[in-house]
Amino acid sequence: MAHRLQLALVTASRKVKDVHQFFDHLVNIINIVVSSSKRNDELQHAQAEQVENMIASNEIETRRGANQIVTLQRARDTSVIAFCEQHEIDIPDMNARYTKGRGRYRHQDEDLTMEHHFRICIFTVAIDFQLQEFRFCELTTELVILSSALISKDAFRLFNIVHICNLVKKYYPQDFTEHKQELLESQLQHYELDVIKHPDFQNMSTIFELCRGLKISGKSNIYFLIDRIIRLVLTLLVSTATTERAFLAMKLLKTRLHNRMEDEFLADNMIVYIEKEIVGNFTIEMIMDEFYSMKNRRQA
Template identity: 80%
Template sequence: MGITNVLCQALKQHSQDLLNAMHLVSTTKSLIQKLRDDGWEPLLASVISFCEQHEIDIPDMNACYTKGRGRYHRQDENLTIEHHFRIGIFTVAINFQLQELRSRFCELTTELVILSSGLNPKDAFRLFKIVHICNLVKKYYPQDFTEHEQELLESPLQHYELDVIKHPDFQNMNAISELCRGLKISGKSKIYFLIDRLIRLVLTFPVSISTTERAFSPMKLLKTRLRNRMEDKLLADNMIVYIEKEIAGNFTIEMIMDDFYSMKNRRQA
């Protein structure tokens, strides 16, 4: 918890520095991995010291570990109490944390955020790098830009660096959304249309992530053990209604019944 606390506090901030947050993800993974590899002995020594200070009984760590309780317990001669605590509890708990971090912040997602931060106008475009933006397009948006556009992108970026980044109207912006709006108002979105397209694609990135995360939550509620034979189309239809419940709330049962009734009339005609 001490290792992950710094990352948690950074992610809770309303004004997030995504680049530094991704760096914290990397350092958190490294520190947790180091704890897994080298942290058992110091932890065990600390626990033993605590138990001795408070007169708490300490089990013999080299004794055989007993599985089960009551008359159903049995001893495993090849499994010691230390092995149970170290492998069965300590390592399992850390592996769960690492798996959670890797699933939520995979290497591709981390790289995507780092590369896209080059478009952020915060601090007078401090993170702007032409090579990062070109790599962002080639690696993550190849279907949105033709090969010819990818080859031409570097040239307008050089003009963009001397024009937009140095322009006084763009110096006090703090978000990519403000940059997108400023390019539109100034008319520069037509001149740097490739860059404007990339900015709009990057702006949809948080939406796509939140929609995906929202989809996994209702899936557990809709497709339960009793509904395990639910077909994909029915599951998808139910999930759309659940995820977009604010929109679905605008439709009453009477409106739906009337719609079905009108469909029936059209079929009879």
Template identity: 65%
Template sequence: MSAPYTAGRGRSRESQDLITMEHHYRVDIFNAAIDSQLQELNSRFNEQPTEVLIISSTLDPKDAYKSFKIEDICNLVEKFYPQDFSEEEKIHLRFQLQHYELDILQHPDFQNISTISELCQRLSATGKSAIYYLIDRLIRLVLTLPVSTATTKRAFSAMKLVKTRLRNMMEDEFLAECLVFYIEKEIAKSFSTDMIIDEFYSMKSRRAQLKYKDLGLLFCFLLSVSIKVG
């Protein structure tokens, strides 16, 4: 790795920079790739989601609950989950955390746990979730955070595909229904023709029953909408 690095064959040795192989692979390739990844991550995640993830790591049981901090957990509830806890529950949460620190962190059944999901399962299996119900609620909120974020991102991504330039005048109600149909396409595939027809009839009473030809046209219309949305 200490040998000189030669870049290309068409340049003379005197015109090339005198750098070693280690410098080339460490600085020009490795560090450049890391800087590129960091710039992409910084552009995708703003300060608020990053702060949520950092503070939520205080609940991580890895390394014998090394990152556990009562003050950070209380700040997590105060800043990001104020609607999920009443003012009285926020006060009780601090006392539960103090007992939790003396009980769970030293309990033999809660050792050698590496993820928050395992901690949540162990609390439920041992019945400790009923004792530390506020902490259990907070853990479940933290675990559902990636799911709620992914659902929002999927909705915006679907909107770009559904509401194109040609469909710019689409009404909000029809757009919302198309987005649900697109996002939940796996569920929509289970709908049969008879189910769609029965649902159409149950929407309101009609003076005359539709003919099979009309039902076929209705099904073709629904099928065309699903093809355009999908």
């Protein structure tokens, strides 16, 4: 989720023209740096030396932990102004009049200040786009809340017929017709009196255990619609895990040494990496035979 959240934030922010230009310039700088391994190593070496000098001059503090040798903890009495002065970065006067560019613009606002431009025109607008992008998080939250009504933990404390019916109606309308939705509500009423009160189901804490318990007891045949929605909810974990594996594979495959890899070639490599179990069933001879048959088909 962290990867998708980061991508959503960046995508939403880039809808603002100034932020979009910033990321374009940043991408160009990164591509220039990582295109040369020597240049990249020199930059990392220079950064390490700078950190060592800052530690030696007590500009930053360090601490030692169990999983790291030295970790930056916090800057000591530094500020944005001091940072800009040290690196010879121009500090804009936030009360000065903001000018869109060189020359005179016909629609230039005479009362527009630098602070208003950065705070309102860029920062606030970017936040608005991000909040709009966060709508998917609201849907995800609602989906989790409604799905929790199926959890058998704490003797089915969260069980709620209304929530389950709303879950089916809103997120799985293609899997349940109107007639099946009515039948599901009827099954849930009997399920509440039968399964929830049954001692064999009191110690189950996960949906997976509940699904297995219904199958073993044969009650999955009686409450077949409830069994269906439980299995659909279980697939949410698989889809989330698959997405996370895809982002991990992308990070491992498209390194700074392979930063110019085309999207199609990257996608093919990711499929091979993610589906290792399936790929393991193919031998080199099988692949060679497949390419040989493709050659014969083309000649024919």
